[in-house]
Amino acid sequence: MATKVGGLVEACSTRMTKTGAWRTFVPVFDHGHCIVCSLCEIYCPEGCIHQVDSGDEETLKKYGYSPKQIEALPRFRRIFVPDLNYCKGCSVCANECPHMAITMVLEDK
Ligand code: SF4
Ligand code: SF4
Numbered sequence: 001m002a003t004k005v006g007g008l009v010e011a012c013s014t015r016m017t018k019t020g021a022w023r024t025f026v027p028v029f030d031h032g033h034c035i036v037c038s039l040c041e042i043y044c045p046e047g048c049i050h051q052v053d054s055g056d057e058e059t060l061k062k063y064g065y066s067p068k069q070i071e072a073l074p075r076f077r078r079i080f081v082p083d084l085n086y087c088k089g090c091s092v093c094a095n096e097c098p099h100m101a102i103t104m105v106l107e108d109k
Contacts, residue, residue: 019046020064023089026107031079033101040080040093040102048086049093054079 031054041049052059054073061070064084073079082093094102 018085019088020085023087023107025089025091025104026084026087027082027089027091027093027102028105029080029082030101030103031074031077033099034080035099035101036078036080037098038080039096039098043092043096044082044087045090045092046086046088048083049080050083051078051080053077 036051038051041051050063052063054060054075054077057070060073060081062083063081065081089104089107091104094104
């Protein structure tokens with residue numbers, strides 16, 4: 001998305017700009033510790049946390065997950081995951097999680 005100097009960015013334009021490439025830290029979810037409260041989904045400023053079926057490989061691949069990462073997920077559960085194409089690593093989700101089920105880790109790129 002091109003933005004002129006001094007110009008304004010259109011509202012709701014985040015979906016046109018993949019923010020994942022900016023990221024230094026990435027949230028890692030401890031699905032066994034998650035109490036499914038949805039607060040991370042609500043507070044994420046990118047709106048990029050979604051609840052998915054852990055067996056839904058097609059959606060997880062679309063969210064930027066590698067086969068190895070998908071393999072490591074718990075089987076047959078609804079889980080919260082960030083869409084890695086849009087997660088900018090801001091830590092809001094980890095700070096808001098009431099059960100400390102999200103840890104920010106340095107991303108290995
Ligand atoms: S780190 Fe920020 S952008 Fe990424 S999932 Fe958490 S709240 Fe959303
Ligand atoms: S805020 Fe924490 S406990 Fe709540 S759904 Fe997200 S990861 Fe799970």
